[in-house]
Amino acid sequence: NAGVTQTPKFRVLKTGQSMTLLCAQDMNHEYMYWYRQDPGMGLRLIHYSVGEGTTAKGEVPDGYNVSRLKKQNFLLGLESAAPSQTSVYFCAIRLAGDSKDTQYFGPGTRLTVL
Amino acid sequence: GQQVMQIPQYQHVQEGEDFTTYCNSSTTLSNIQWYKQRPGGHPVFLIQLVKSGEVKKQKRLTFQFGEAKKNSSLHITATQTTDVGTYFCALLGGNFNKFYFGSGTKLNVKP
Numbered sequence: 001n002a003g004v005t006q007t008p009k010f011r012v013l014k015t016g017q018s019m020t021l022l023c024a025q026d027m028n029h030e031y032m033y034w035y036r037q038d039p040g041m042g043l044r045l046i047h048y049s050v051g052e053g054t055t056a057k058g059e060v061p062d063g064y065n066v067s068r069l070k071k072q073n074f075l076l077g078l079e080s081a082a083p084s085q086t087s088v089y090f091c092a093i094r095l096a097g098d099s100k101d102t103q104y105f106g107p108g109t110r111l112t113v114l
Numbered sequence: 115g116q117q118v119m120q121i122p123q124y125q126h127v128q129e130g131e132d133f134t135t136y137c138n139s140s141t142t143l144s145n146i147q148w149y150k151q152r153p154g155g156h157p158v159f160l161i162q163l164v165k166s167g168e169v170k171k172q173k174r175l176t177f178q179f180g181e182a183k184k185n186s187s188l189h190i191t192a193t194q195t196t197d198v199g200t201y202f203c204a205l206l207g208g209n210f211n212k213f214y215f216g217s218g219t220k221l222n223v224k225p
Binding site for chain 2: 031033035040041042043044045048050056058059090092100101102103104105106107108
């Protein structure tokens with residue numbers, strides 16, 4: 001996983017509850033991403049960050065907030081969970097260079113909202 | 115946002131048969147990436163294609179980028195059970211910070 005960890009691995013929430021997912025990297029990469037993956041669909045970008053203190057919206061940002069206070073950590077928050085947010089959430093870091101542009105994904109967080 | 119169409123959605127093959135998945139875009143792409151996701155796992159980067167008409171090989175996997183840079187394919191020769199998983203293409207969006215993924219092709223290989 002190129003040093004990308006996600007906490008927690010599994011979580012069950014009730015509608016309206018809140019939670020924070022943590023993505024941590026043990027390197028010093030600038031770019032970090034949050035995706036959600038639903039059955040039969042590819043990964044959809046929720047939010048991303050190009051560096052400490054910066055965040056930006058992806059394809060499906062509604063209902064989520066993010067923060068990147070420390071370079072190593074990218075947090076994804078659900079303020080009031082809805083059943084439509086049941087999904088597998090993946091965090092990724094990006095290594096971009098002259099001849100290479102690669103994303104390394106964390107192991108994922110499986111979230112169920114009842 | 116940008117979209118890339120990926121076909122087929124599913125493919126079931128007998129071990130030893132070949133497999134191909136295709137990604138098509140209506141716009142010219144700066145590059146395209148391919149990922150593999152094993153069942154229950156996370157996506158793993160396979161390769162990036164940048165040049166028009168580029169062909170790259172990794173053992174039994176052959177990746178192609180179209181001459182017009184609007185389509186790409188991944189071909190697996192003589193599939194093995196270890197090839198089981200979902201294969202995704204991904205493109206880099208216009209601001210060069212966002213990635214857009216295809217819906218994936220799920221490959222099942224019967225031994």
